[in-house]
Amino acid sequence: MDDIVKQALAKWPNVPHCYGWLGLDARGNWYMRDDRTQAQGPFRSAKGSMLRHDKLIEFIHRNYEHDAEGQWFFQNGPQRVYVELEAAPLVWRVAQQGANTFTVTAHTGAPAEVTGCLLDEEGRLYLAAPAGLGLVHTQDVGIAAEAVEQGLWTPEAVQAADLPGRFGHVLSPAERHAAAAG
Known part of the structure; x- marks a missing residue:
């Protein structure tokens, strides 16, 4: 996990988690899922917009892990962004x-x-x-x-x-x- 992320967690420990906004497809591509996309259905049927920004993708990769319940997430500063998985983590x-x-x-x-x-x-x-x-x-x-x-x-x-x-x-x-x- 990046040091800047650890510092943000210490500074803002009570930021609510985020659900449904980020997806990982079966080819390892990341997708942003706005409100409109989420309203269209689950990730398998409504993926959203594929991320193409290399630095953002690298940041996600460095801060991608799972919790004790097996939910995979991207730690974005103090906020945990849970990932919708198409096939596997x-x-x-x-x-x-x-x-x-x-x-x-x-x-x-x-x-x-x-x-x-x-x-x-x-x-x-x-x-x-x-x-x-x-x-x-x-x-x-x-x-x-x-x-x-x-x-x-x-x-x-x-x-x-x-x-x-x-x-x-x-x-x-x-x-x-x-x-x-x-």
Whole structure:
């Protein structure tokens, strides 16, 4: 977390959390969701405006984490901006470094060590890592298939709907917050 964020948290500890305004799609793109977009429906059906400002995206990446309930958020100064997830909290980029050496990096740039490989009913490939569950970026599925073919990763068949419960992440903190508010 950036030092400036830590200082803002100390200065303004009681800023209310923000829900529904930021989304992460299955390709690792960030979306801003204004009131009009949120009124059109959940993130999967109404994404909003894709962020394109590199410095803002880098700031989000450095301050992206999860709470104890598995809700992923971006700590924006003193305010926690909870993220709507299309598929998973992380999107993995996979690269082949040698004949049987593969590297995995999160959309945030953080490296990962793969601890599990999963394939859902739609043919989407997920990788588990200590940082959390992530979906393999569509452009890298062919590279990941090489690791599978070499026996480095063995996909386990899963249902996508079961993944949040199994891996402890929340796809829609906004829906959870609304339900709790009642």
